[in-house]
Amino acid sequence: MSDAQRSEPDSTADLLQIQDLHVRIGGSHILQGVSFAVPGSGVTALLGRNGAGKTTTLRAVLGLVPRTGTVVFDGEDVSGRRPYEIVRRGIGYAPEDRGVFGGLTVAENLRLAERDPSPRYDLVYELFPELRTRAKQAAGTLSGGQQQMVAIGRALLNDNRMLLVDEPTKGLAPKIVTEVAEVLERAAATVPILLVEQNLALVRRLTDRAVLIAEGRVAYTGTLSDDPERLQELLGVSRV
Amino acid sequence: MTAIVKRWWPLAALAALVCVPYLQIPVPGVLPDVLNRPGSLQLIAICLLFAGFAVTYDLLFGHTGLLSFGHALYVAAGSYTANIVVTKLHWGWGPALIATAGVGLLLPVLLGAVALRVRGIAFAMVTLAFAQVGSILVMSARITGGEEGLSLSDTPEIFAGVANTFRLYWLALAYLVLVVLVVRWSVESEPGRVWRAIGDNERRVTVLGLSPYRFRLLSYVLSAFLATLGGVVHLLLLGGSNPQITTSAFTVGLLVMTVLGGAGTRWGALLGGVLYTYLDQRLAALAGSDAVAGLPAAVRLPLEQPQFILGVLFMVVVYFLPGGLAGLSQHLAGLSRHWRRAT
Amino acid sequence: MSTLVLLTLTGLGLGALYFLIASGLSLIFGLADVLNFAHGLFLGVGAYATWWAATYAPFGVAVAVGVLAGTILAVAVELALIRPLYARPIQQVLVTVGLSAAGVALLQAGWGADPLTFTKPGWTATTTRVLGAAVPNDRFLLIGAAVAVFAALLLFLRRTRYGLIVRAGVEDRAMVTALGIDVRKAFTVVFAIGGAAAALAGALAATYFGSITPGLGGSLLIFAFIVVVIGGMGSLTGCALAAVLVGLVQQFANYYAAAGVGEASVVLLLAVVLLVRPGGLTGRTAT
Secondary structure (H helix, E strand, O other): OHHHHHOOOOOOOEEEEEEEEEEEEOOEEEEEEEEEEEEOOOEEEEEOOOOOOHHHHHHHHHOOOOEEEEEEEOOEEOOOOOHHHHHHOOEEEEOOOOOOOOOOEHHHHHHHHOOOOOOOHHHHHHHOHHHHHOOOOEHHHOOHHHHHHHHHHHHHHOOOOEEEEEOOOOOOOHHHHHHHHHHHHHHHOOOOEEEEOOOHHHHHHHOOEEEEEEOOEEEEEEEOOOOHHHHHHHHOOOOO | OHHHHHHHHHHHHHHHHHHHHHOOOOOOOOOOOOOOOHHHHHHHHHHHHHHHHHHHHHHHHHHHOOOOOOOHHHHHHHHHHHHHHHHHOOOOHHHHHHHHHHHHHHHHHHHHHHHOOOOHHHHHHHHHHHHHHHHHHHHHOOOOOHHHOEEOOOOOHHHOOHHHHHHHHHHHHHHHHHHHHHHHHHHHOHHHHHHHHHHHOHHHHHHOOOOHHHHHHHHHHHHHHHHHHHHHHHHHHHOEEOHHHHOHHHHHHHHHHHHHHOOOOOOHHHHHHHHHHHHHHHHHHHHOOHHHHOOOHHHHHHHOOHHHHHHHHHHHHHHHOOOHHHHHHHHHHHHHHHHHHHO | OHHHHHHHHHHHHHHHHHHHHHHHHHHHHHHHOOOOOOHHHHHHHHHHHHHHHHOOOOHHHHHHHHHHHHHHHHHHHHHHHHHHHOOOHHHHHHHHHHHHHHHHHHHHHHHOOOOEEOOOOHHHHOEEEEOOEEEEHHHHHHHHHHHHHHHHHHHHHHHOHHHHHHHHHHHOHHHHHOOOOOHHHHHHHHHHHHHHHHHHHHHHHHHHHOEEOOOHHHHHHHHHHHHHHHHOOOOHHHHHHHHHHHHHHHHHHHHHOOOOHHHHHHHHHHHHHHHHOOOOOOOOOOO
């Protein structure tokens, strides 16, 4: 708990600052005062057990769930903004379970996500050549891995200033997991990423910086290598 | 002191209502006639009867969270079943009541079993569709008298004639009391708690091993059965069956009463029912008054339409008084408590 | 044979009317979760505006006036009454119920409760011989209008950016906003489309029935609701299929059985579809 209080964000370097975020849905208090900051480069991992509130945190940042507290993006308080306004400030979001529109084709899914005057289709197609060959296929008929490519492709299409990526490797075959990791690694070179991920090995490959959420509160902020045993205990997992 | 008042005022109000036929009080403007004259008693009786209908509707909408657009079907079933047995089949009132009770149970069991397979807005549409069929059948069949309606040929001796209007008044009052007691009892019983729980969080109910479907059906059938009984009272009070009571507009009226008064509250539906029915009946008379007649046409013509005024009033309540009139009274009570504490 | 042809074309004409009403209802419900009871009012306003304009202008212009009136009303309703209540679907239904009651009463205040005679424009008052049957031309007008609207809506949904937003929004509204799109603008668009189509239905219903009443929309609305549920809420193709099915079933059953049986069969159809496929004929997609 004391760690959470000590991690006052540094307003000059941090791109995203979250202060005292509360979310109540249908009588349950899911986030109970979450505060942390995400710096303007590299990957920040958001860890925690199932149901700890990681996905809700990402959704709360975007205003997709009713919340109280402050969200500051690039020095601007966006707490009162509607979700689409927050996203337009330069946030790409690849949600849990991908959020791909099954009735739309791959090309239409990408076209819907276009925000910039010149979307970076060359980059997206270079990373995921399959999206070009399957452009006319309904996204609902794609495999899980291909749908994840659409989801990440949508986030990379615009010149975003931050990406929120939620469990991108969930339910994917090991080979695709590696592919996704490579794409995230490459993306992280140019844009900061706030990443929710259960696969700790993959997280370690991408970053050493983590925020750990337990029971709706920030339980740990710092590096992964500092105190592996404590981390393991908090996460309650053994797949390190 | 206030606790005693709170506890006993419903009984005091009931006692006053029971005594109304003995009170020869002039109420110019408010009622068509002196308080205990047949014209006035008839009007109050209709208000009480519709308050009863609204309370049965609130059992569905307010207490179980089911938005039905087909409640009129059961009122009509009560009125027409009894009427057809008495007027067309000449079997007398005993068999009429038995037949009505049978229909009042069977019909909602069958229709509810189908309609409750879907939830929310789809349920609303399905109930609407069922009721519409009932309405079309009543309006086109010969045995129901079609669009003309069906006059009751044989009124029981004790209710016959204008001089006995006071007995019909008591009948309507008795119906309202019965409905309020049954609904109150059922809501506070074990199933009632489950109904409320379904409205709040259905999954939790399922996890407890209870079937929300069965509890919803129970609520649906009870509400429909009470409405069917009310249909018989309606038949006696109006001396016949009018196809107007089969329409979706009739159900919408009940919905408006319930929301107006405050859905799912102790007295909301009852108050809303009385207020709506009174306005619906009296606004027409008010529109004919000299004060309105002097207004320019653009203002006068809408004011002559009770449905316009009620529709606007309803929207105002939905926007500004989400808890209905019952919510308003609580709000005022809160304000006055606050004010008393402050001084 | 000639009876069969006449019944089929009349059933299709009725289905066309249902489609015009139900398509807007379905899109509004699919995208914005609003069960719009005021849709019958949009239809009524379209019918009365067309009736009024028909005394000054040719039929085509009068219909355009009616459609414009319905569109403006629908947009105004969305912006002023529905928008403040998003995320409160029950309240939205209630407001449209109140609006419908008040609006129909206003029509009644203005033009009376009695039916107003609507003179059929020249061509629709005559008949055409099809396979031995003398078919009134208003059937073709209804069917043609519905097919044109269906094609235009498909083009809109498939080819325009707003169409793309509507289709995606029917599937997952929150995700559309998470892509940086103000989905509420699309709500206004579907209300405008729904209002226009309903008003067109009003003008055509006036031609078909030869008269208009303030309650005209209300009775058609109930069957449009049934079409929406059978077709699968939010699905345009499902809506078209269901409209044709309901129109034909109603027409044939009423003719071969008895008056009222058609309506009862339609509701039976609804019950069967709900028992077998609770989601309607098609899944939750906009096309």
